[in-house]
Amino acid sequence: MYRDGARKSIWQEEIKRFSSETGFHHQYDAAIVGGGITGVSTALKLQQSGKKCILLEAANIGFGTTGGTTAHLNDFFDTTFKEAISDFGEDNAKLLAEVGQEAIGIIETNIRNYNIDCNFERKTAYLFALDEKQEKQLQDIVDGASEVGHEMRYVDEIPFPIPFKKAVSIPDQAQFHPIRYIKALAEAFINAGGMILEDCLCENYDEQEDEVILKTSKGEIRASNVVYATHIPPGLSILHTTNAPYRSYAMAFSLKDENYPKDLGYDLIDPYHYYRVQEINGEMLLIAGGEDHKTGHEEDTGECFSRLENYVRKYFDVETAYYSWSSQYYEPTDGFPYIGKLPGSKGKVYAATGFRGNGMIFGTISSQIISDLITDGSSKYENVFNPSRIKPIAGFTSFVEENAVVAYDFIKDKLFKEKITSLSDVTEGEAKVVKYEGDSYALYKETGGKVHLVKSTCPHAKCEVRWNSAELSWDCPCHGSRFNVNGKILTGPSVTALQRVDPEDSES
Ligand SMILES: Cc1cc2nc3c(=O)[nH]c(=O)nc-3n(C[C@H](O)[C@H](O)[C@H](O)COP(=O)(O)OP(=O)(O)OC[C@H]3O[C@@H](n4cnc5c(N)ncnc54)[C@H](O)[C@@H]3O)c2cc1C
Incomplete structure (x- = not known):
């Protein structure tokens, strides 16, 4: 792996x-x-x-x-310049506005100095509003950008087959192979x-x-x-x-009509969808991302891919989905x-x-x-x-909210745990956190019957892990530590694995 x-x-x-x-x-x-x-x-x-x-x-x-990742290189961010001005003041928002081109400049310099073949390309980005609420959001984004001297221009067309109400183009963005x-x-x-x-x-x-x-x-x-x-x-x-773990989903599709959009695209749905193309092994593919949620807060993470694919198929002439993967990022409260x-x-x-x-x-x-x-x-x-x-x-409100959610997750999962009396109570392909002989376990039974049993308490801050069916991992909803079915650490902050238990010992 x-x-x-x-x-x-x-x-x-x-x-x-x-x-x-x-x-x-x-x-x-x-x-x-x-x-x-x-x-x-x-x-x-x-x-x-x-x-x-x-x-x-x-x-x-x-x-x-x-x-x-999906490796769009932007000089506008998930935190809009309007929000930055309102929460950090105009000078700091202007400083934020410098970060994007400075970072893209560092990447370009490295590429030049080390002669790196990483498909780096300058692109135009399009932000588009799909309804009236998003139109207002877009206007705020444009206003904020203009206050920090960042260029966003309203346009009548976008290179994506998605009906939109209003759209802006942003020059000098980029993409690469990370x-x-x-x-x-x-x-x-x-x-x-x-x-x-x-x-x-x-x-x-x-x-x-x-x-x-x-x-x-x-x-x-x-x-x-x-x-x-x-x-x-x-x-x-x-x-x-002050940081909350979130997951986002990405898929890469070939299109029947070969009508690949050349630029970068983002709608303003919450959570938003993002688009770019990438050539891999001689084949052009459309990468679409979205369906973000707080780690450990989606019952069936596999469903996130179905939703993303259905959404993309509504607008693009999809032939084959070649890749689908998810990954984690951190939301700062301010x-x-x-x-x-x-x-x-x-x-x-x-x-x-x-x-x-x-x-x-x-x-x-x-x-x-x-x-x-x-x-x-x-x-x-x-x-x-x-x-x-x-x-x-x-960020004060979201700081309080995020930490209230962590406290709730901590208590709820400890109180409401299913009790089982035998490992045969779990069917093949199923994963569950269960109470068994007085202890809490995260249990995954493979198709074929092999059981993977680990203690379910995350060693980092003692929250209970939850199943991520899309990536076959146990994810901690509190601070984002993740473990494979054998308890091995995939993602910090935990530096200790989930304790592995031999199912045979538990059955005896
Ligand atoms: C689906 C998705 C799409 C995204 N798309 C974009 C995008 O288009 N543009 C963009 O700018 N950003 C995007 N992001 C965000 C961006 O990808 C991440 O913020 C970025 O990759 C983080 O890089 P990093 O080096 O800080 O962390 P990582 O890439 O996570 O690297 C951290 C490394 O530290 C190692 N590590 C952790 N703990 C320890 C330890 N205790 N000891 C030793 N090693 C340890 C890990 O194994 C890991 O390899 C996206 C995020 C997601 C989830």
Whole structure:
């Protein structure tokens, strides 16, 4: 398995193993944890600036959401400029507006410097309103954009066969192949003297006066600075209460009429659908995404694919669905990402999270911000994206709501658990969290009868996991940790697996 789910994403074939079992030292200037776009970009940037770096990855490069993204490169975001102005003020909203083109510029420079073949293309994006409510939303988006000097123009036509009320075009956006890109960055990192260690889970850290000691599954590693580029930092942190895990679904289709839209598209439904094309193995495919929901809050995740496919088939002349996959992202409660010093750290540990659906951009800009903070001690973005910021107004309601949901999930799942008296009470292909002989188990019975039994309490914050039928995983609804049917960690923040139980012992 090269990705944190059972389904194959469109990018996955390009994943390559880098693992270096031997030859790593135990002392570095910087240890970067996490081999997605954030970690690989940051490791390369720091290595280029003269730091001796090691990149530590629990599984393989591209295993996390970067292997399950759709890789639109936008300079407008899920948090609109209107919302940014209202919650953070015009100056900070203008700073946010700079991030997009700066990050795309970093990507273009890397592509040029390292001669990377990653299908990078500049595109126009179209945002379109499908009803009157969305028209009003669109107008707000355009107004906010204009206040920060960002160009969005109303247009009469869009290159998508979807009836719309109003639409705008946004020039100078882009798309690329994310795995080809980070794979090349990882190679450049190694060529510059960097070290990559895969299958290395970082469990915790001890921050001392002059260094940080990282405890990992491959032993202790000491570094002057540590960067958690893990999408959400491991362990328990305030960032787990200010970020909520969500899942999004993507599918790639061939079209009978070959009428592939050339540009990027987004409607304004909540949750919105997003579109782009990609050529894979000589075949053009339309990638559509959407159907987002809070992790662990969808009874039947397989249904999300059916809904997405039905929606796409309504408008496009679909021939075959070649790929379908889902992945996880984090919603920050106040709408801005958290990039900088990890709250609670004495200043040597950094983190980058809360990217919403814009992590190609925020992950890339994190490499600039964090390397500036480590090498120069400051960044123009350090205050606005400060992970320790407290915004009493912005996001306060959603902060309270998200944490109320976590508390509710915690209690509800513990109270209402089905009791079974024998493992034969569960049918083949079924997965359930059950009470059995006084203990709680997450139980999955394969077709053919093989039973996978693990303790159902997530080791991170003791919530109960829920079944994700689409990716065959146990997902924690509280903070987004995910495990395979044998309890192995797929996604943090947990650094401990679900405890595995031998079904034979339980039956005896
Ligand atoms: C379906 C979907 C579509 C999206 N589409 C877009 C898009 O079009 N444009 C866009 O800009 N953004 C998009 N996003 C968001 C974007 O993909 C993510 O924000 C981005 O990939 C996050 O990258 P990352 O490097 O921070 O994290 P990841 O790619 O998740 O990488 C984190 C890595 O850290 C490793 N790790 C975790 N814990 C540990 C540990 N304790 N020790 C060692 N290693 C660890 C993991 O194994 C993983 O490989 C999308 C998200 C989803 C879910």
